[in-house]
Amino acid sequence: MSKRSSKGRGGQAGEARFIVDTMLGDVARWLRLMGYDTLYSSRYEDWEILRAAEEEGRIIVTMDRGLYSRARRRGLRAVLVSSFETPARLAEVSLQAPLRLEADPRRSRCPECNSPLVEVRDKSKLRGRVPPAALEAYDVFYVCPRCGKVYWEGSHWRNIRRILEEAREIRGRILREAGAVKRVKRVEGRKQA
Numbered sequence: 755m756s757k758r759s760s761k762g763r764g765g766q767a768g769e770a771r772f773i774v775d776t777m778l779g780d781v782a783r784w785l786r787l788m789g790y791d792t793l794y795s796s797r798y799e800d801w802e803i804l805r806a807a808e809e810e811g812r813i814i815v816t817m818d819r820g821l822y823s824r825a826r827r828r829g830l831r832a833v834l835v836s837s838f839e840t841p842a843r844l845a846e847v848s849l850q851a852p853l854r855l856e857a858d859p860r861r862s863r864c865p866e867c868n869s870p871l872v873e874v875r876d877k878s879k880l881r882g883r884v885p886p887a888a889l890e891a892y893d894v895f896y897v898c899p900r901c902g903k904v905y906w907e908g909s910h911w912r913n914i915r916r917i918l919e920e921a922r923e924i925r926g927r928i929l930r931e932a933g934a935v936k937r938v939k940r941v942e943g944r945k946q947a
């Protein structure tokens with residue numbers, strides 16, 4: 755498990771950091787895209803996840819009820835995800851942890867390796883690494899200093915914004931429904947302490 759990811763630029767001070775369980779690779783990539791320092795491996799053992807959460811103050815994101823309960827019993831912060839679609843999963847995480855549900859490439863981390871991206875405007879540095887049409891069409895690129903991948907605000911960014919919008923809608927719906935349930939309970943006169 756790499757600890758390099760917790761250092762360096764990116765991620766505002768005090769911002770949530772995550773460790774994501776094996777079955778939620780899509781959530782890990784999205785958290786990184788939104789700029790959150792996120793550890794993920796498809797081969798994590800539960801003890802590794804618990805240790806990283808404990809030592810590095812990371813929030814655990816999991817679909818495993820057993821791991822979730824163990825984390826909570828140890829006083830660790832954990833998010834339990836039950837959906838199978840990415841937007842619904844992101845909405846679930848945002849209801850249980852502080853999450854923006856917004857993406858700005860200037861603060862994104864590499865979805866593949868979690869390294870903060872570096873803005874590059876000098877296109878000569880990118881020849882051969884970006885399709886010529888993209889190099890022609892865009893002025894700003896974002897390079898991962900660790901794995902070398904290059905990103906830019908192409909058409910896929912519209913897709914990214916659309917999925918995050920969908921996640922915000924789902925979150926809003928869940929909150930409205932929860933509010934409606936509370937109101938019904940009040941009307942029934944069952945006052946909560």
Ligand SMILES: [Zn+2]
Nearest residue numbers: 864867898901
């Ligand atoms: Zn990378």
